[in-house]
Amino acid sequence: MKVSVIGAGTMGVGIAQIAATNGYEVCLFDAFDGAIKNAQQQLTNILNRLVEKEKITETKKIEILARINFSKDLKDIKGSGLVIEAIIEDLKIKQKLFSDIEKLVDENCIIASNTSSLSIASIGSACKKAERVIGIHFFNPAPLMPLVEIIPAVQTTEETLKNAKAMIDSWGKVTVVVKDTPGFIVNRVARPFYGESLRIYEEGIADFATIDWALKEIGGFKMGPFELMDYIGNDINYTVTETVFTSFYFDQRYKPSFTQKRMMEAGFLGRKSGRGYYDYSLENLPKANEDRELGKKILWRVLSMLINEAADALFLKIASREAIDLAMTKGVNYPKGLLAWADEIGINNVLKQLEDLQKEYGEDRYRPSPLLKNMVKENKTFY
Numbered sequence: 001m002k003v004s005v006i007g008a009g010t011m012g013v014g015i016a017q018i019a020a021t022n023g024y025e026v027c028l029f030d031a032f033d034g035a036i037k038n039a040q041q042q043l044t045n046i047l048n049r050l051v052e053k054e055k056i057t058e059t060k061k062i063e064i065l066a067r068i069n070f071s072k073d074l075k076d077i078k079g080s081g082l083v084i085e086a087i088i089e090d091l092k093i094k095q096k097l098f099s100d101i102e103k104l105v106d107e108n109c110i111i112a113s114n115t116s117s118l119s120i121a122s123i124g125s126a127c128k129k130a131e132r133v134i135g136i137h138f139f140n141p142a143p144l145m146p147l148v149e150i151i152p153a154v155q156t157t158e159e160t161l162k163n164a165k166a167m168i169d170s171w172g173k174v175t176v177v178v179k180d181t182p183g184f185i186v187n188r189v190a191r192p193f194y195g196e197s198l199r200i201y202e203e204g205i206a207d208f209a210t211i212d213w214a215l216k217e218i219g220g221f222k223m224g225p226f227e228l229m230d231y232i233g234n235d236i237n238y239t240v241t242e243t244v245f246t247s248f249y250f251d252q253r254y255k256p257s258f259t260q261k262r263m264m265e266a267g268f269l270g271r272k273s274g275r276g277y278y279d280y281s282l283e284n285l286p287k288a289n290e291d292r293e294l295g296k297k298i299l300w301r302v303l304s305m306l307i308n309e310a311a312d313a314l315f316l317k318i319a320s321r322e323a324i325d326l327a328m329t330k331g332v333n334y335p336k337g338l339l340a341w342a343d344e345i346g347i348n349n350v351l352k353q354l355e356d357l358q359k360e361y362g363e364d365r366y367r368p369s370p371l372l373k374n375m376v377k378e379n380k381t382f383y
Helices: 010-021 035-052 058-067 091-104 120-124 158-170 191-202 208-218 225-232 234-247 258-266 292-315 321-331 338-345 347-361 370-377
Strands: 002-006 025-029 068-071 080-085 110-113 133-138 147-152 174-177
Touching: 002 010, 010 025, 010 035, 010 058, 010 133, 035 058, 035 068, 058 068, 080 091, 091 110, 091 120, 110 158, 120 133, 133 158, 147 158, 147 321, 158 174, 174 321, 191 208, 191 225, 191 234, 191 258, 191 292, 208 225, 208 292, 225 234, 234 258, 292 321, 292 338, 292 347, 292 370, 321 338, 338 347, 347 370
Parallel strands: 002 025, 002 080, 025 068, 080 110, 110 133, 147 174
Antiparallel strands: 133 147
16 A cells, blocks of 8 residues: 655654555655755655664665655655645645645545644544544654654544544554643643743742653653753744644633743743753753752642643543543653553642632633542542
8 A cells, every 4th residue: 555645744754654665665754945855865865864773774774765766746746645734833824735735645545634623523524525634643753752642533433533543543552532622631631831931930849840851850850841842842842832822712721831831932932042041052051959848849740730631631521531641651751641640649649739720810711620530539549
């Protein structure tokens, strides 16, 4: 079967690499000048490094490259059984593309979007046969990150969902099925990791380095929120936050931060610009205040907000408890599933922290999920 990938950026190249490694004929398309040439060079360099590390053989590298047709002509996607779009996060551009794709592929071809925050139903509405449209959201870098969110729209048939999931499963990925809601699982549930950390900084409780230290050293997270935002890019992270905030009808839980907005406006985008929350031109980055009591307070506040978000996703049937926990451990490398973590520290303790925050600030952003309230009332646990 043939797989086509639209968009030859880092994500598109990664998806093409996965499909070709798994034996599929691949068409990697991009209309922009230089994009295809860059993609070809990028993938060759990646595969050469894998050969050097003895992860693949030279023969395997040649076979993978031979399976990929690097194309500037959209007509080359003809004959595909699956098309995955990985272009700019712009709904109108995606809708136009999906309409164009549908005219070139047969009626059994699955057309998927790798969007991280846009509505699959809206994207699919551009197609005459929207029932074969689905979200297949990989995480960056796609060849390394195990998680893939599979998002059926309200139009998507069970057969499309089953076939899309089976194919991505066969590529060795960990798939979770999630309802078509803003941010899906990961980009929705992870918002407080950034948002509440920014709020703690804005209140003058701790600086960037101390908050990062607390979440890594005491919480066990692989990266702190400010390190991670600098790695992702403040422009990307802010845009996702703003999209989720707007899509949830301006729910205060997802409210963006002026601190991050000003960073983005100043061009302090993170590692890619040389400066973000940290100045990467400096030999030594700022040192944290390693006060463990302060660190515990920081962790507890961020963690309670994360758990609340995970609980609310379960309450609103966005995904199963297993899918939510799996998504956060496999998609963003959290040390534990948030719902399992809640059981461990006590759901009653999480609820009390949220109620205390809501009482102190009088803000809706701290409202506890009804599920947490009911579970404490009935003395239940998630597992």
